[in-house]
Amino acid sequence: MKYTFEEKIFKSGNRYFIKIPFNVWEECDQKGLIPVKVFIKGCTFECRLIPKGEGIYYIPIKKNIVNQINCDDEISISFKLISGLTRINHDSPYSKENPIRKIDNIQSIVYTKDGYCGQICIAMLTGLSVDEVVGIMQARAWQCSFSKLLETLDYFGIIHDDKITYTKRKEFVLPKCCIVNVKEEQMSHLVLYYKGHYYDTKDIGFDNIISYLGIRVD
Incomplete structure (x- = not known):
């Protein structure tokens, strides 16, 4: 299942994030560092959602992705839950x-x-x-x-x-x-x-x- 919403990218320190505007615990029925595949303006990547407490989560965005998106306004974001990240362990x-x-x-x-x-x-x-x-x-x-x-x-x-x-x-x-x-x-x-x-x-x-x-x- 894909979860879709519109939000802005924000910067905290040297890192970039998108805040998910709903309670992830309730909507996704998962807790902890949740692995997902994210889709933003033609960019696709995997990451783990970062828990901030009480079902609030952030999507971490790498700087090269931010540069590709190059938008300060609200954008359409989608993600879906996956069983695990594949960047390293797909060929383990x-x-x-x-x-x-x-x-x-x-x-x-x-x-x-x-x-x-x-x-x-x-x-x-x-x-x-x-x-x-x-x-x-x-x-x-x-x-x-x-x-x-x-x-x-x-x-x-x-x-x-x-x-x-x-x-x-x-x-x-x-x-x-x-x-x-x-x-x-x-x-x-x-x-x-x-x-x-x-x-x-x-x-x-x-x-x-x-x-x-x-x-x-x-």
Whole structure:
């Protein structure tokens, strides 16, 4: 089923979005980071809808798409739900039944370049080097969004929670293995947590954890 509406593109920071003008939970009967195929003025792309709470969602738009559309007025937008993103995992040799490895230990990785925290988490989960992960993700410094992170976990057959858990300053217990999103002064920081240990060069304050994505391990 296609969902169609008219809206404007808006910019927040260095990113572009379209706000969906209806309650996605109620209309689409789905929650979390929802994979969709989007159709805008002859442009078609896949992404995950970004939840803003209470059924409100944004469609993230890449700058090259914005440049192609080149319109400040309301435009017709359509999207349809899909089972998963295909940008990476359409030709993956792995699956949930045949993951890249059994996660029963973590080898710490130190990477000297800044902006690769998400890629480092994936590297430790898979046993690959950070450079190998960067090549597969097609994401360099500061380019590892949660959407790209989920897409890459799916590529490697690593089973994860269906949605991100937000702590909202409430009491919580981290699962045995997860990727945590930690608040820092200027931006958030992704860190791998496994069996009581944060695999990072920085000291991680429990109160600074914004959210986490559970990773299924034995």
